[in-house]
Amino acid sequence: MRKIIALISTITVLYFSVEGRVFAQHNSHDTSEVHHIHDADDEIAHEMENHHSTGEKEQDYGDVIMHHISDDYVFQIFGSLHFPLPVIIYEKGKGFDIFNSNQLLLQDDNHLSRGKYYYHHGKLLIPTLDANGHVQHDEEGHVIGKSEARIGDLLSGNENVFYNFSITKNVFGLLLSVAILLIMFFSVSKAYKKNPNGAPRGFQGMMEIIITFVKDEIAKPFIGAKHEKFLPYLLTIFFFIWVNNVLGLVPFFPGSANVTGNIAITFFLAIASLIMVFINGNKHFWGHILNPPGMPLPVKFLLVPIEFIGIFTKPFSLMIRLFANITAGHIIILSIIGITFIVQSVAVVV
Numbered sequence: 347m348r349k350i351i352a353l354i355s356t357i358t359v360l361y362f363s364v365e366g367r368v369f370a371q372h373n374s375h376d377t378s379e380v381h382h383i384h385d386a387d388d389e390i391a392h393e394m395e396n397h398h399s400t401g402e403k404e405q406d407y408g409d410v411i412m413h414h415i416s417d418d419y420v421f422q423i424f425g426s427l428h429f430p431l432p433v434i435i436y437e438k439g440k441g442f443d444i445f446n447s448n449q450l451l452l453q454d455d456n457h458l459s460r461g462k463y464y465y466h467h468g469k470l471l472i473p474t475l476d477a478n479g480h481v482q483h484d485e486e487g488h489v490i491g492k493s494e495a496r497i498g499d500l501l502s503g504n505e506n507v508f509y510n511f512s513i514t515k516n517v518f519g520l521l522l523s524v525a526i527l528l529i530m531f532f533s534v535s536k537a538y539k540k541n542p543n544g545a546p547r548g549f550q551g552m553m554e555i556i557i558t559f560v561k562d563e564i565a566k567p568f569i570g571a572k573h574e575k576f577l578p579y580l581l582t583i584f585f586f587i588w589v590n591n592v593l594g595l596v597p598f599f600p601g602s603a604n605v606t607g608n609i610a611i612t613f614f615l616a617i618a619s620l621i622m623v624f625i626n627g628n629k630h631f632w633g634h635i636l637n638p639p640g641m642p643l644p645v646k647f648l649l650v651p652i653e654f655i656g657i658f659t660k661p662f663s664l665m666i667r668l669f670a671n672i673t674a675g676h677i678i679i680l681s682i683i684g685i686t687f688i689v690q691s692v693a694v695v696v
């Protein structure tokens with residue numbers, strides 16, 4: 347395990363060293379040129395060139411960091427080397443539009459991807475055009491048009507939206523982690539079937555240590571006698587978070603997706619756990635919530651609302667903690683590595 351961590355750390359430093367060079371180098375190009383989606387860092391490099399030409403030493407490395415932790419339609423490896431992903435758009439009355447993310451452009455108002463889509467730093471819109479074919483903006487400068495459908499749009503019946511089923515970095519990372527989990531679980535299950543009474547060896551032995559930990563240190567103490575009923579759910583959640591956290595530390599394809607740093611993922615995990623509590627909560631559980639035993643009546647009026655609100659605040663706080671910790675971890679690692687290029691000194695590499 348220590349060798350694996352050392353290897354990942356070394357590759358991470360080397361990878362972002364290359365990225366830093368791309369970021370800091372002087373790239374000359376025509377500003378009127380339409381840039382492909384994977385040339386976002388070249389844009390930043392161009393801005394840095396302008397800073398150097400005016401005598402400014404400060405570099406906006408924050409843009410590079412946010413580019414790496416945000417979701418997008420392409421895996422950027424380094425420079426212009428990238429791995430495109432499929433874009434899948436459904437529009438009512440017009441059907442599906444499926445194309446490669448290489449066709450997305452970082453464009454101005456006169457250039458639209460596939461003549462239709464306005465793409466800007468990970469956001470995709472179908473803009474409203476004026477009589478001259480230019481993109482319309484509101485008073486605050488925001489593009490007017492159809493945006494991606496959200497839960498609120500589905501509930502309200504808003505039809506001025508399109509449905510985005512694209513395989514983004516986070517979706518790809520999610521599918522990859524599911525595939526890895528299936529391989530892990532089926533391989534261990536197969537090993538147990540072959541040798542049910544023998545001592546576990548290799549990967550099976552490592553997995554048994556983790557499974558025993560979840561069983562003895564999490565399930566038994568907090569759930570009690572019926573803990574085995576919940577072990578499949580607890581183990582799935584545990585390994586899902588663990589695998590995605592590890593994949594997020596790998597700085598190159600197919601890793602680097604910030605899955606557990608996406609609040610939509612942590613929100614679903616929180617909702618799933620809350621549903622488990624509601625479904626399996628027995629009369630003793632609800633009795634302690636709605637009628638705390640051994641408490642004077644005046645205290646119950648104060649305690650019951652607090653306990654009831656606590657049912658929702660616990661999963662909510664866990665949702666925020668996982669999202670914030672993973673996102674902050676990525677930002678801190680990239681910030682520390684970026685110090686080398688911000689101060690422009692080899693002395694701080696160590």
